Amino acid sequence: MEGIKQSLLVAVLAATLLLSPLVVSGDDDDTGSVKPVVKIVKGKKLCTKGWECKKLSQYCCNQTISDYFQAYQFENLFSKRNSPVAHAAGFWDYHSFITAAAEYQPHGFGTSGGKVTAMKEVAAFLGHVGSKTSCGYGVATGGPLAWGLCYNKEMSPSQSYCDDSFKYTYPCTPGVAYYGRGAIPLYWNYNYGKAGQALKVDLLNNPEHIENNATLAFQAAIWRWMTPDKKHQPSAHDVFVGNWKPTKNDTLAKRVPGFGATMNILYGDDVCGKGDDEHMNNMVSHYQYYLDLMGVGREEAGPHEVLSCGEQAAFNPSSGTPASTSTSS
Incomplete structure (x- = not known):
């Protein structure tokens, strides 16, 4: 009789397991991602995806930033930002970045292309941020690249x-x-x-x-990243994710899609067209460092001509009014 009871118990447990919802291993479920809600509009697949991607968009069908870039990674990238000697200690945080990014993810920020492309864009954007807000120097504790978001x-x-x-x-x-x-x-x-x-x-x-x-500060930066300087010109986002196709004039000016062109759009001839410029190299170093920390690897950054703008002519040559420089200046 006892053996029959045990057999029945095993059978009930097995049936319960079969009826329970299974978690299927995959990119979304590994991160606890919200699944996109799909709608077909005029034959085109559009999605929403919770608070982080709430506007109907083709980009919301992809992974969102919190799927592949989480709070601990933000802490790794900006590990010294709350140091007692940091000038903006306690100001910047992951929540502010993700909240700001949510406004732009339906437009493709961090949601364009596959996971690697999306991660590279976040690393590229934050590479600019880290470089421009750093108080790191050669022998700083943790290395000079660990001090982004100091200012x-x-x-x-x-x-x-x-x-x-x-x-x-x-x-x-x-x-x-x-x-x-x-x-x-x-x-x-x-x-x-x-x-x-x-x-x-x-x-x-x-x-x-x-x-x-801090949320507004990140929003202003992402707006700058996503917005062209002038009509008929690309944004930094466009030149990075492949939305921009160089014209013959661009090719003659040695402007090619990639990280170098983002520097060209954001800072022009303040850093580009100067050969081996220190500020340009600092931004490239931050980008590569963040790619490594995010698990993408700097080898995904591309060759020198893609990373650099040292030989590129500016999209918008300076008229004598300086563009933005580091907040530490």
């Missing part, structure tokens, strides 16, 4: 960065200075004005909002 503003501005030629479109507010603030620092009244319009925040009158709100 959230320029510490010793040399001027107010008010360009009066924009007085009819982005007039400077009396007593307000438009020095570098943020993750990819904003400089000049017209840049604060454009970013404020896009983000629906009055940054022209209140530029300090950028240094007081």
Whole structure:
């Protein structure tokens, strides 16, 4: 009788296991990802994917950033940002980055292409961020590349960065200075004005909002990454993920898709077309370092001509108004 009871118990357990939902191993389930909700609109597959990708988009059918880049990885990339000597200790965090990124993931930020392409874009974007906000130096504890997000503003501005030629479109507010603030620092009244319009925040009158709100600071940087400088030009996002096809003039100017072209768009001839430039090399080093820490590997970064902009002519040659520089300057 006891043997029959045991047999029945085994049978019940087996049936329970068969009826239980199984977790299938795969990219989404390995990370606890939210599965996309798929809709077919005019024959095209579009998706939403929870809070992180809530606008109907083809990109929301892909993995989202939190699927492959999590809080512990953010901590690894910016391991010294909360050091007692960091100038913005306690300001930057993973939640602020992911919250800011959620606005742009339906537009392809970190969600374009397959997982490797998406991870590379996040590493590239953060490579700019880390380089521009670093207080690392050669013998710094943890190495010079471990100190990204040390700053959230320029510490010793040399001027107010008010360009009066924009007085009819982005007039400077009396007593307000438009020095570098943020993750990819904003400089000049017209840049604060454009970013404020896009983000629906009055940054022209209140530029300090950028240094007081980490999510807004990341949003402004991602907006800059995703937005072309001029019509008929690509954004940094476009040149990185393959949305941009160089023209004959681009080829003659040695502009090719990749990380180098992102520097060209964001900083122009401040860093590009100068050969072996120190600031350019610093950004490349941060990008490669982050690829390694994210498990992608720097070998995925591509050859020198893709990584560098040392030989590239600027998309928009300087007219004498300096572009953004490091917030540590």
